[in-house]
Amino acid sequence: MNEPRASVIGAASPGGAPRILVVEDESALGLMLSYNLESEGYVVDRVERGDEAELRLEESAPDLVILDWMLPGVSGLEICRRLRARETTRTLPVIMLTARGEEGERVRGLSVGADDYVVKPFSVPELMARVRALLRRARPERVAVKLTAGELELDRETRRVRRGAREVHLGPTEFRLLEYLMEKPGRVFARSQLLDSVWGLSAEIDERTVDVHIGRLRKALAKGDEVDPIRTVRGSGYSFDETFGRG
Incomplete structure (x- = not known):
């Protein structure tokens, strides 16, 4: 689930x-x-x-x-x-x-x-x-229209994200970031990996840009006392928390 x-x-x-x-x-x-x-x-x-x-x-x-x-x-x-x-x-x-x-x-x-x-x-x-x-x-997760984790649902076809009854409003980059992280819950991605996969190999931007967009993604996903599904691994990067939604 x-x-x-x-x-x-x-x-x-x-x-x-x-x-x-x-x-x-x-x-x-x-x-x-x-x-x-x-x-x-x-x-x-x-x-x-x-x-x-x-x-x-x-x-x-x-x-x-x-x-x-x-x-x-x-x-x-x-x-x-x-x-x-x-x-x-x-x-x-x-x-x-x-x-x-x-x-x-x-x-x-x-x-x-x-x-x-x-x-x-x-x-x-x-x-x-x-x-x-x-x-x-x-790779069934790469061709699924919907990715779900707990109450969080990402719909690739409509480009919409919902958390329970609430619609989560994301920019195009934040949507791609969440999509990429949700495909492999628990896997830690370095900033350089996220740059290559989300922005593209030809993107000429600083790795700190990843932190900015992760911050925006977190702000949109977790309101009030809601649990943040994005995990920071010090010195390594970011991952989608594989325990999110359990219990």
């Missing part, structure tokens, strides 16, 4: 939207995939080389990878093999794209750890359905 949970499945909003890495060396196909994924509400990063994909994956793991089999630099097959060998990416969902339709090649792709295998040319609606299915299984 008290940990954020999925109540309805649907595309998440920016800030807490699932991140998808598209690794495809055909520019036109990569652009088409990016356009359709972004239309579904996902945050998309796109690269055209296997070695570039390796660098992106080392920087920050996405929620799902769409990976072409044949790539310059490092093959998609080898990237998938390396992902499965690393503890941090062992369970990262991977959909492999290839022009190879023979059963033997399909088995080979799945044997190195791909979760799904799509042969070109493919139906875009079918691929989108496979993406949604994999995300539901792997």
Whole structure:
């Protein structure tokens, strides 16, 4: 009852939207995939080389990878093999794209750890359905329309937050901060992590800005003698209190 949970499945909003890495060396196909994924509400990063994909994956793991089999630099097959060998990416969902339709090649792709295998040319609606299915299984909290903890409810679709009968009025940044923290109750996020995930890697702002927005979020969430669901961990950062709403 008290940990954020999925109540309805649907595309998440920016800030807490699932991140998808598209690794495809055909520019036109990569652009088409990016356009359709972004239309579904996902945050998309796109690269055209296997070695570039390796660098992106080392920087920050996405929620799902769409990976072409044949790539310059490092093959998609080898990237998938390396992902499965690393503890941090062992369970990262991977959909492999290839022009190879023979059963033997399909088995080979799945044997190195791909979760799904799509042969070109493919139906875009079918691929989108496979993406949604994999995300539901792997990270249900990233595709839930609503996150709830105790009497606190965040609705990604309407962009509204309620605490019991009271509506909580948040600015766009405070909404994204709360959304991100509620996805992983109890996990402590450093200010730098929050900057990267909520503001974006390209944001040129000071880490103290996080403190300002956390202060605003707290003021909106906890009125009077209401319990503050945001926890400060001295020297480390902030987390959503996983015990919030218990008892």
